[in-house]
Amino acid sequence: MTKITVSTAGGVYDVIIGAGLLEHAGDTYRCLDGSSEGGTAAVITDDIVDGLYAPRLEASLKAAGYNTVKFVIPHGEASKNPEELFRIVNFLAENHLTGSDTVFALGGGVVGDITGFAASIYLRGIHFVQIPTTLLSAVDSSVGGKTAVDLPSGKNLAGAYYQPNLVICDYSVLDTLSDEIFADGMAEVIKYGAIYDKSLYPLLPDARTKNIEKVIAKCVSIKSEIVGQDEKDKGIRQLLNFGHTFGHAIEKCSGYKISHGKAVAAGMTIMTEAAIKMNLCSDDCLDDLLKMIHAFGLPDKTDFSVEELYEALLSDKKRKGGTITLVVPSEPGRCILKKVSVQEAKEFLAAGLSI
Ligand code: GLY
Numbered sequence: 001m002t003k004i005t006v007s008t009a010g011g012v013y014d015v016i017i018g019a020g021l022l023e024h025a026g027d028t029y030r031c032l033d034g035s036s037e038g039g040t041a042a043v044i045t046d047d048i049v050d051g052l053y054a055p056r057l058e059a060s061l062k063a064a065g066y067n068t069v070k071f072v073i074p075h076g077e078a079s080k081n082p083e084e085l086f087r088i089v090n091f092l093a094e095n096h097l098t099g100s101d102t103v104f105a106l107g108g109g110v111v112g113d114i115t116g117f118a119a120s121i122y123l124r125g126i127h128f129v130q131i132p133t134t135l136l137s138a139v140d141s142s143v144g145g146k147t148a149v150d151l152p153s154g155k156n157l158a159g160a161y162y163q164p165n166l167v168i169c170d171y172s173v174l175d176t177l178s179d180e181i182f183a184d185g186m187a188e189v190i191k192y193g194a195i196y197d198k199s200l201y202p203l204l205p206d207a208r209t210k211n212i213e214k215v216i217a218k219c220v221s222i223k224s225e226i227v228g229q230d231e232k233d234k235g236i237r238q239l240l241n242f243g244h245t246f247g248h249a250i251e252k253c254s255g256y257k258i259s260h261g262k263a264v265a266a267g268m269t270i271m272t273e274a275a276i277k278m279n280l281c282s283d284d285c286l287d288d289l290l291k292m293i294h295a296f297g298l299p300d301k302t303d304f305s306v307e308e309l310y311e312a313l314l315s316d317k318k319r320k321g322g323t324i325t326l327v328v329p330s331e332p333g334r335c336i337l338k339k340v341s342v343q344e345a346k347e348f349l350a351a352g353l354s355i
Contacts, residue, residue: 002217006143006224008231011163015143015220017213021170022056022131026064029102029129032166038065040097044088044115045106046075049133053173057106057131066102069095073111077256080110080150082158088118092126102127102165108134109141109260113156116147120162130167134177135185136261138169139192139219140240144227154315155248155256161232169220171212182208183296184261187243187268190292192219194268194285195239196226198333204292235337241318242327242335243268246349249312253304265298270352275328277351280338285329306353310346 001018016028030038041061045054050072058068071091073079092103103126105115112130119128130142148159174182186207193200200218203211223240230237247267251258272289275281293300302309318324324345330336340348 002213004217004220004224006163007228008145008163010145010161010231011165013164013166015167015169015224017138017169017171017216017220019170019172019213021168022053022173023060025057025104025129025131025168025170026060026062026066028168029061029166030064030066033102033127035100038067040095040101041066041068041104042092042095042097042101043068043070043104043106044073044111044118045070046073046079046108046111048075049107049111052176053133054106057104061104073114075110077110077150077260080114080148082149082151085114085118085149088114089122092118092122097122097126099123099126102129104129104131105142105164106131106133108132108137112137112142113146113148113159116145116162116164117149117159120147120160125162128162128164130164132167132169133173135174135182135216136188137185138171138174138216139185140188140223142167142169143220143223144237145231150256154252154312154317157315157317163231169216171216174208174212179297183298184259186296187261187265187293187298189215189219190289190296191240191242191264191268192222193292193333194289194329195242195327195335196222196333198288201288201292205295238318238325238337239327239335241325242329243271245313245316245318245324245326245345246270246309246352248316249309250302250304252312252315253308262299263302265293266300266302269293269300270302271326271348272329272352274348274352275330277354278348281329281331284332288332302353306346306350309349309353310342313345313349314342
């Protein structure tokens with residue numbers, strides 16, 4: 001088991017990484033909670049994870065003295081909307097959760113993001129535990145306190161920074177993921193190698209087997225170092241957006257049919273191609289990246305045009321007036337932040353897409 005403490009201005013909490021932790025989630029949280037009465041634990045999950053893992057979590061919470069209630073959302077990005085958010089908030093109210101009760105997000109990024117946002121607004125903030133069940137949420141979205149829902153104009157446009165009280169990452173639950181969903185999370189793992197620590201790459205061929213704990217722990221400690229310095233995305237945290245500006249545009253253009261990981265993989269490649277054409281980095285950056293992207297069957301391009309992607313990019317929440325900060329590779333394992341006009345961002349897109 002590995003324990004990493006995340007220390008941000010908005011909260012200090014542990015991320016516990018190990019196999020078989022779900023069975024002990026109730027006791028683990030009870031030790032932290034420290035209350036004499038268990039109170040209510042509201043489990044929010046999706047209709048796939050519900051059948052797989054909710055009974056284990058509920059049994060563990062009940063055994064630790066919690067009264068449990070459960071709300072199940074349909075799986076997929078389409079659920080991450082304001083209507084579903086308020087269905088969750090109403091559910092918490094109807095079940096009379098108080099300020100000493102806790103919401104458990106059991107699922108991937110969609111469940112974690114919407115549940116965290118619901119926890120941040122219900123009673124102006126209630127305890128919240130993340131239990132990621134996808135690689136993507138384990139290495140990225142369950143840590144760092146970004147919570148949100150999508151709006152018709154774009155992804156994650158309404159949200160809050162709201163840190164969880166605990167993250168329980170039981171990687172044995174990743175065993176039921178298809179290779180495709182696992183690969184989706186690998187896009188975020190590859191990102192950490194590209195922006196911060198290329199020593200992650202040699203671990204990746206065995207990421208799904210013997211290196212899983214090491215890989216998740218390395219990603220979480222990188223994320224913890226970054227969000228510890230910059231909780232609210234004012235500086236270094238923006239490095240975590242490598243591949244995301246163009247990636248979000250790809251997701252939006254596809255009507256969210258292209259998954260986040262696939263879009264980010266293509267976004268990282270397009271940005272690296274552009275950086276090479278603009279003499280901002282060497283070919284080595286692309287060689288390393290493509291090796292990893294191809295090893296996990298992730299895409300390295302998109303069929304959408306520069307115009308289509310540019311239109312989508314204009315509604316990116318990272319845009320500030322006429323400027324946007326791009327994350328640009330500078331050498332293998334390193335990226336820099338480059339504030340550019342939206343017109344220059346379009347030039348990067350065009351350079352990255354031209355063969
Ligand atoms: N997923 C990017 C971040 O947490 O900042």
